Amino acid sequence: MLRTPRGGAGPGAAAVDGGAMSIGTVLNVLRDEFPEVTISKIRFLESEGLVEPRRTPSGYRKFSTEDVERLGHVLRMQRDHYLPLKVIREHLDAMERGEAAVLPTVGRQRDGQAAAEPSDAPTAARIGRSELLAAAGIDERELQEWESYGLVVPLEDGVYDAEAVTVAALVSELGRFGIEPRHLRLMKAAADREAGLVDQVVAPLRRHRNPQTRAHAEARTKELAGLTARLHAALVGTALGVRLP
Known part of the structure; x- marks a missing residue:
């Protein structure tokens, strides 16, 4: 369960404006459960329409408690199910409309194979090539180029670890600024x-x-x-x- 900042001093206590939080405060809150999350990741999820914080007149982001909870759901579905962002967005939107939304099982499988049944033993998360392409919103040519520079590296069996999704998303985001x-x-x-x-x-x-x-x-x-x-x-x-x- 995500924890929202409470009163008092400390890095997580910068909530202002009736509970609205800066992006730095949101980062501190999320890192309790997601230690590897970054500000760039939060901004990317915003750019993809997964969360819509309000903006102050000076342009600063202000996140509500509901925004932070939604980010937590997104990160949890990426971590536990490795769903494409489009699928996650549609799932959360359906839930907010009060519709019965069954979470699809897309992640933790190879291309063309069904996801394995969960076991008691912890296993390293894996994502197939087609899932990586869908999650990052890129085509095969782009992925091959990224692999040639060592930015995204497949594992021995041809699949990728979960962090490859984050890397691909950031490489894609930097590309918007002309960084190849x-x-x-x-x-x-x-x-x-x-x-x-x-x-x-x-x-x-x-x-x-x-x-x-x-x-x-x-x-x-x-x-x-x-x-x-x-x-x-x-x-x-x-x-x-x-x-x-």
Whole structure:
């Protein structure tokens, strides 16, 4: 269940205007359940019509509690079902109209195959090529180009991990500003170096004899990845002389 900010000091307490929240506050709220969500992701979902925050006269976004709950539903359906955004939008719109909307089972399957029955054991999320194309709203030619630059990389069995959807969405969004995939090679190289640094730190945990310590490696990896991503964003903002929300 998503938690909305309460009164008092702290990063999550910036709600103003009768409960309306800035995009930075919304990010803090969502990260309780979705630690990998970013401001760019929230803006992308807004651009795709998944949420419509109101704007102040100066142009700042103000999200209501209902907006945050809707974002949580979107992120949850992406994470748990890997549905295309169009399907998610239609599903949520139908629910808001009071219609009986059955959630389709599109994700976690290979192209042309039915989704596997859920099991008690946790499994890594996978998405097929056609699902990735639909979720990102791109064609085969574009995906091949992105793969040639290493921006999106299929797994050994030809499917993709769930994060490929996020990468594809961001690459597509940057394209609207004239930033082509070839321009993103430096970002990919920097990301690989940052990942290598994180891996170097957690490698001893993965090799530890204690199973609990090895299990802790994943949590530490996510924590370090989040910190490096935030530092990267802060450094970019500093270099450009702007304060990122």
